[in-house]
Every structure is written in C-alpha cells, then in structure tokens.
C-alpha cells in the first residue's frame with residue numbers, strides 16, 4: 001500500500017532543492033502549480049519514501065518522467081538511465097543556454113528527451129526568466 005510522504009519530510013526535500021525543480025531548475029515561484037515530491041525510483045520499482053529517493057519536480061517534469069528510470073537514444077538497443085539528482089551532479093549532465101537545457105551527456109540527453117524539458121511553452125517561460133536574470 002502506498003504510504004503518504006510525511007509533511008516534515010516534504011519540507012526537507014523542498015529545502016534541499018532550494019524550491020527548484022531538480023530536473024529543469026525552474027523555481028517554484030514561477031510554476032503555476034505546486035511542485036511535486038517525486039520518487040526517483042518509483043514505488044512500482046521498489047523505491048520508497050526515503051529522503052535519498054525523493055526529489056522536487058515541477059508538474060511537467062514529474063508527469064513526463066512518471067515511473068520511468070531510463071529511455072533509449074537513437075536505437076532501441078541504446079537504453080540510457082535518466083538523470084538521478086541524488087547520485088549525479090546537474091552541471092555534469094546539462095547546461096543552459098538562454099533558457100534552453102542542453103544535454104552534455106547521454107544521460108542528460110535522454111532525460112531532456114523523456115521529460116520534454118524544451119517544449120515550446122516551457123522554453124518561452126525559461127527564456128523570459130533568463131533574460132530577467134531569474135533562471136537558472
């Protein structure tokens with residue numbers, strides 16, 4: 001049975017992330033909806049509510065990631081794990097250029113693809129914020 005994430009733990013996750021989505025780096029104050037506490041390894045795959053398995057994610061990143069842990073790049077044989085904000089450093093896998101998120105590694109590229117982080121609506125918002133010095 002699914003156990004709710006205690007509020008105190010949710011607050012700790014938000015504080016660790018500085019209120020930013022740990023995938024696209026959008027700040028909660030620029031999101032229209034409350035950001036989600038996401039299971040990096042979903043419950044379906046055996047993940048739990050431990051602090052080290054939780055991340056803050058905007059609704060776009062969270063809904064696109066779902067329970068996925070990997071995707072393919074190029075051919076179906078080339079399965080690439082998704083970025084794990086607890087085990088990996090964002091700047092090693094991504095960079096931003098005028099609001100656009102660029103994948104520096106296969107992990108970064110796979111994550112960008114699956115989470116659709118550069119969809120036009122999302123990109124427009126981040127470009128406006130970047131021009132104002134509010135992103136990333």
Ligand SMILES: [Zn+2]
Pocket residue numbers: 021022023024025026057058059060061062
């Ligand atoms: Zn996001």
